[in-house]
Amino acid sequence: MARTGRPPGGTRNREAILAAAAHQFSKLGYDRSSLRAVATEAGVDQALIAHYFGSKHQLFIAAVEFPPDHEKILPEVLTGDRASIGERLARVVLTLLEDPLARRRLTGLVRASSSEPEAAHMLREFLMREVIGPVAKALGSDEPELRVSVVGSQIIGLMMARYIVELEPLASLPAELVVEMIGPTLQRYLTHPLPLTD
Amino acid sequence: MARTGRPPGGTRNREAILAAAAHQFSKLGYDRSSLRAVATEAGVDQALIAHYFGSKHQLFIAAVEFPPDHEKILPEVLTGDRASIGERLARVVLTLLEDPLARRRLTGLVRASSSEPEAAHMLREFLMREVIGPVAKALGSDEPELRVSVVGSQIIGLMMARYIVELEPLASLPAELVVEMIGPTLQRYLTHPLPLTD
Numbered sequence: 001m002a003r004t005g006r007p008p009g010g011t012r013n014r015e016a017i018l019a020a021a022a023h024q025f026s027k028l029g030y031d032r033s034s035l036r037a038v039a040t041e042a043g044v045d046q047a048l049i050a051h052y053f054g055s056k057h058q059l060f061i062a063a064v065e066f067p068p069d070h071e072k073i074l075p076e077v078l079t080g081d082r083a084s085i086g087e088r089l090a091r092v093v094l095t096l097l098e099d100p101l102a103r104r105r106l107t108g109l110v111r112a113s114s115s116e117p118e119a120a121h122m123l124r125e126f127l128m129r130e131v132i133g134p135v136a137k138a139l140g141s142d143e144p145e146l147r148v149s150v151v152g153s154q155i156i157g158l159m160m161a162r163y164i165v166e167l168e169p170l171a172s173l174p175a176e177l178v179v180e181m182i183g184p185t186l187q188r189y190l191t192h193p194l195p196l197t198d
Numbered sequence: 199m200a201r202t203g204r205p206p207g208g209t210r211n212r213e214a215i216l217a218a219a220a221h222q223f224s225k226l227g228y229d230r231s232s233l234r235a236v237a238t239e240a241g242v243d244q245a246l247i248a249h250y251f252g253s254k255h256q257l258f259i260a261a262v263e264f265p266p267d268h269e270k271i272l273p274e275v276l277t278g279d280r281a282s283i284g285e286r287l288a289r290v291v292l293t294l295l296e297d298p299l300a301r302r303r304l305t306g307l308v309r310a311s312s313s314e315p316e317a318a319h320m321l322r323e324f325l326m327r328e329v330i331g332p333v334a335k336a337l338g339s340d341e342p343e344l345r346v347s348v349v350g351s352q353i354i355g356l357m358m359a360r361y362i363v364e365l366e367p368l369a370s371l372p373a374e375l376v377v378e379m380i381g382p383t384l385q386r387y388l389t390h391p392l393p394l395t396d
Contacts, residue, residue: 113363114312120363127365149359149368150379156363157355161347165311165318165354167325170347180393181348185383195378 014052016042021063026118030060030125064126065105074131078138086187087179093155094175097163107163110156127152141191150189158182212250214240219261224316228258228323262324263303272329276336284385285377291353292373292380295361305361308354325350339389348387356380 020041024033035056039046053059073096077089096102109126112119132152136144161167162178170178218239222231233254237244251257271294275287294300307324310317330350334342359365360376368376 111312114309149365153355153359157351160354161351167347
């Protein structure tokens with residue numbers, strides 16, 4: 001039998017760190033959050049955060065509950081023919097969303113974002129730092145942040161319409177046909193001349 | 199002083215009817231819902247529903263809390279040059295969303311849809327019956343329902359990204375520039391040849 005007064009500190013501390021991290025990141029954003037403040041809020045030593053999660057960046061990814069292999073995804077999209085970047089992006093998004101665990105986490109984040117401002121801040125911070133920033137930087141187009149934020153609107157909308165609201169026939173369309181519908185849209189947003197840059 | 203045992207029946211009955219209607223429509227969908235069942239659930243006479251709301255259709259619109267003048271919108275979009283239907287649709291959507299009251303109601307419906315299955319059913323039913331159906335019918339394109347459901351994904355995503363998650367710089371972009379970004383996408387979804395129809 002478990003000894004009283006000795007709860008499983010490992011799991012409890014890990015959960016406390018994740019909860020404090022989610023709170024700090026959503027309240028202050030990534031840049032203004034510190035591991036020191038997370039440690040204080042969680043009631044643990046700062047060294048324990050490094051022990052469990054490594055860096056501040058890895059703590060952020062864990063707090064967002066994003067699929068841990070997402071860092072492989074962007075290089076895959078950004079490497080290759082510029083004329084088909086929209087199709088490649090659509091394909092990795094669909095591949096991710098057709099995976100049940102990744103879909104649950106991503107739609108969970110979108111669901112929460114629509115009702116909890118803190119979750120919306122997390123999603124925004126995540127998209128800005130992990131997706132919009134890197135893609136915009138690699139893209140070499142004018143107005144890169146605007147382009148990628150509009151790309152974000154189509155991807156978030158696809159998640160809502162296909163997986164949450166289940167609008168038909170989009171909800172039942174084979175993934176490859178969704179790629180063919182959405183890919184040229186993402187391509188246009190990413191690389192075509194913008195009216196507003198006139 | 200108010201007499202006890204005599205609550206203001208008008209308001210109370212109206213609210214009871216709306217709550218029962220929202221419940222029935224979201225549980226059974228529009229076609230399978232009956233005014234008789236709504237009346238039974240609300241504990242009122244069926245004639246009272248007609249008195250307050252008129253038809254089943256008007257009760258549905260009231261239960262969704264959609265801006266009552268939305269019926270003027272679609273004819274505006276569908277009348278005119280087919281080559282600019284995407285731009286016209288983007289413009290009415292943005293005009294609607296820049297109005298504070300309509301925006302609150304529409305984003306409220308989208309927010310609720312992402313966490314409550316009943317609200318998602320209402321939103322789906324509303325889009326299908328009031329938007330997708332009529333536009334698809336008027337469009338004369340192949341695969342009209344598919345086209346309009348993909349249009350729905352971009353519009354829902356715009357609402358999420360611009361007004362709920364507040365992704366920048368899209369969130370601060372002047373409405374007319376949003377129309378210029380989104381319009382050609384809606385145009386392509388509505389009228390261009392689809393890869394899947396090969």
